[in-house]
Amino acid sequence: MSEPILVLDDLSVDYGGVSAVRGLNLEVGAGEVVGLIGPNGAGKSTTLLSIMGLERSASGDIRFDGLSIVGESPDAIARRGIGMVPEGRRIFPDFSVAENMRLGMLRRPARKHRADLEWVEQLFPVVSRFWSRQAGALSGGQQQQLAIARALVGAPRVLLLDEPSLGLAPGVIDTLFETLAVVRDRGVAVLLVEQRAQLTVSFANRTHVMRNGELVATLGPEDAGDTGRMAHAYFG
């Protein structure tokens, strides 16, 4: 059987002289959601940043579709087919929604733009409704939808999400996870960093718990109701 689309192989990352991620092994296959949870400073975001080429790994390997992408520039990694919704959304608030989306489409050939956009607009009607509006004028939930829509319109094969539910109302979070299910069912490999542990564990195919830069436990959806096991994995 061929290798999963995204493989982290004994990955270690130093962040500001401190060892932020140590010997991490992780795989995400097409059509899978893998969760990554853990306390603040556990190394979750650093892991995503290093996959994206924004943090240099100290050792180990990151493979996309069987090929090592370590050392490649973030834009080259993006063009390979890895999309990211960074922490804090990072939409361009002074640009229109349309311009934000056009940036998301950069890595795709022009002939694919219409189909990509149609699919994303179905998932996120907010995009077409506010197409000409300044992105900074949207509500927090709408901005989060725009950030995900912008990542998806580039038709990524792997989608990295860094705390997408942060600051969102509970109802909006439910919608967000429903949308992620659609994305997963389309065959996209999703690596989801979240603070909402229970929701993530119940939603993801499997969820890894990180603490102090190391992977300390792996939970399945069946563990979501077992608060004792979850708390033990989370806090040790």
Place this chain on the structure above:
Amino acid sequence: MELIQSLIDSTALGVLYALVAMGIGLIFGVMRLVNFAHGELITVGAYTLFMTKAYPGAVRVGAALAVVLLVALLMEFLYRPLRGATAATMLVATFAVSFVLQNALLLVFGPQGASIDFLPALNRAVEIGELRIRWITIIAVAVGGAILGAMMWLLGKTTVGLQIRAAAADFRTAQILGVRAGFVIRLAFAIGGLLAGVVTLVLAVQRPLVTPTYGFLVLVPALVGVVVGGLGRLLPATLGGFVIGFATVALGDILPSGSRVFLNSLLFALVIVVLLVRPDGLFARRAGVAERV
């Protein structure tokens, strides 16, 4: 009538400084680097015009633009290891490049100055009623205005412009969307170089004696303009350049002839007042959310 005359002359210098300011602002936008050696692009262009004296005007224009573009791209290559370096490191490095270039030109051409002799006929005035406007002033306003307009179109309406704006607003996010970092930085230097080249051509007609500090003396007021307008965003920076150029000529016309030696003192006193009142720049919006281009 004197007022209109003064307005036209002020606009001409304003447009010139705006072009320099835009070049500086573009490069700062995508690399967070204030290129102190930007003035030397103009100087190198002026010496190219001097060196090609024997050739027809079109050849000289082409040569000057090509050399300035080449030097701008060389600067980009030199600054490449500085990406992500601290502001202080970048500042010292660009100062160094500026001084090395100035002194290299001093060694080759000497300090006396060389006569460029580039289209001197354009200094003749055309009379419209009581107005006497030099051809080069009309050309400076027209060409400069057209280029500024074209730049606004490029940045606002094209995909390439969108990439430059995105890189200037949030470099990391632009990169994770697939914006090629190297490409937008090289492009910013190339455009900045071409803008400096155009400034060279206009300046060479107006100020026909080139010395090693020829461009540096233009860079300083333009840079002040960039800071006055707001360093972080391209349009305010460009407007700031325009304001400084405009104010230089306008103040010179307003001051009695005996007091013109105080022109720069007065101008910089005004700059200090502006920065005390609006430290982020005259045209800056509230900090934090401002788009940088």
